[in-house]
Amino acid sequence: MKAISLRLCPQVLLSGRFDAGQEGFELFWSGAQAEIWVTGSRFEVEIEAKYDLRRPYLSIEVDDLCAQTFSPLEGKHWYTAFLGMEPKRTHRVRIIKETMPFFDGSKAVLLRVRGDGELIPVPPKKRKIEFIGDSITAGEGGRGPVKFDEWLPMIFSSRDNYTRLTADALNAQYNVVAISGAGVISAWNNEPRTIPAIYERLYGTLDERPYDFAFQPDCVVIALGTNDNNAIQQPPFTDPASGKTYKLTDSPEDMERLTEGAHAFIKRVAALNPGARIVWMSFYTSGPVHDALSEAVRRSCQGGTKAEFFVPVDLYRLPRGGMGSRYHPGKVTHRAIAKKLSALLK
Numbered sequence: 001m002k003a004i005s006l007r008l009c010p011q012v013l014l015s016g017r018f019d020a021g022q023e024g025f026e027l028f029w030s031g032a033q034a035e036i037w038v039t040g041s042r043f044e045v046e047i048e049a050k051y052d053l054r055r056p057y058l059s060i061e062v063d064d065l066c067a068q069t070f071s072p073l074e075g076k077h078w079y080t081a082f083l084g085m086e087p088k089r090t091h092r093v094r095i096i097k098e099t100m101p102f103f104d105g106s107k108a109v110l111l112r113v114r115g116d117g118e119l120i121p122v123p124p125k126k127r128k129i130e131f132i133g134d135s136i137t138a139g140e141g142g143r144g145p146v147k148f149d150e151w152l153p154m155i156f157s158s159r160d161n162y163t164r165l166t167a168d169a170l171n172a173q174y175n176v177v178a179i180s181g182a183g184v185i186s187a188w189n190n191e192p193r194t195i196p197a198i199y200e201r202l203y204g205t206l207d208e209r210p211y212d213f214a215f216q217p218d219c220v221v222i223a224l225g226t227n228d229n230n231a232i233q234q235p236p237f238t239d240p241a242s243g244k245t246y247k248l249t250d251s252p253e254d255m256e257r258l259t260e261g262a263h264a265f266i267k268r269v270a271a272l273n274p275g276a277r278i279v280w281m282s283f284y285t286s287g288p289v290h291d292a293l294s295e296a297v298r299r300s301c302q303g304g305t306k307a308e309f310f311v312p313v314d315l316y317r318l319p320r321g322g323m324g325s326r327y328h329p330g331k332v333t334h335r336a337i338a339k340k341l342s343a344l345l346k
Contacts, residue, residue, distance in 0.1 A: 006112060017029055017032075041086070055153050132220065134179065135181065182194055183195070187237075188234065189230075199269070223281040224265075280307055
């Protein structure tokens with residue numbers, strides 16, 4: 001097999017929002033991946049990377065084995081996915097983005113593939129799922145130990161995240177739209193940085209072009225609210241540019257704003273993904289934020305937009321050994337979430 005542009009390989013399954021007019025396939029959002037089925041004893045991928053402080057991390061899987069997790073070198077380089085394997089067998093290769101987008105110009109783009117075998121069409125998936133969320137959905141803390149508390153790309157894990165585990169359990173292709181710290185109407189620090197504000201954008205920034213919603217899921221899982229809950233405990237945020245101060249409280253007035261914000265987002269998601277089953281997943285079993293979000297789901301159903309409210313685990317009562325780095329759920333918790341969520345979606 002000569003070196004072939006990844007974008008010219010119809011046999012390859014690409015998952016995650018990307019620019020159809022760009023050369024190569026940019027692994028931008030958490031969990032973005034290329035799935036490739038190929039024969040041969042040797043297979044390589046060409047990756048172009050750029051970063052300053054926040055390095056993107058990728059994993060290469062071969063036949064469901066995590067062959068390597070690494071941060072690619074800057075510039076264009078070839079990386080060996082496998083070498084010395086049984087040449088007549090078909091091997092499943094997945095190149096997965098482990099880290100969330102950092103919006104600082106860092107990137108990792110898959111360009112070409114080459115090997116001594118042939119590409120085989122990826123068997124069709126049974127489902128399509130989109131996951132919308134914050135740091136939990138983006139995989140923050142999923143890789144690291146409890147004592148590691150620095151906010152660095154290497155603590156993120158998409159492979160061990162509930163999104164990937166749920167999708168694998170249901171044989172689904174999936175997209176992830178998730179940013180650490182963002183909420184429904186407030187970020188963790190009371191900054192007005194929200195997922196609804198950027199959901200319709202290709203790369204999640206307010207000043208760039210809209211996403212075309214070419215990926216039409218049969219289910220959308222919205223896992224937002226933890227940062228709105230965190231904002232209640234944090235001091236006010238003052239915008240340095242405008243001087244305006246923001247502060248979310250658990251007052252009835254603010255919780256009504258949260259309910260209406262979630263309700264509006266559910267309706268918008270339903271309109272952009274017609275026919276999709278919508279599940280709002282919360283990680284609280286009680287409290288003002290739990291009540292506000294469950295009320296949003298109730299209002300949506302009452303208004304004709306079907307949605308479900310689901311709590312797989314309580315962040316205040318994680319499973320034994322369920323904590324990862326930076327007070328975020330670890331592998332044990334993500335497996336527990338995936339088990340319950342995949343059972344619900346079946």
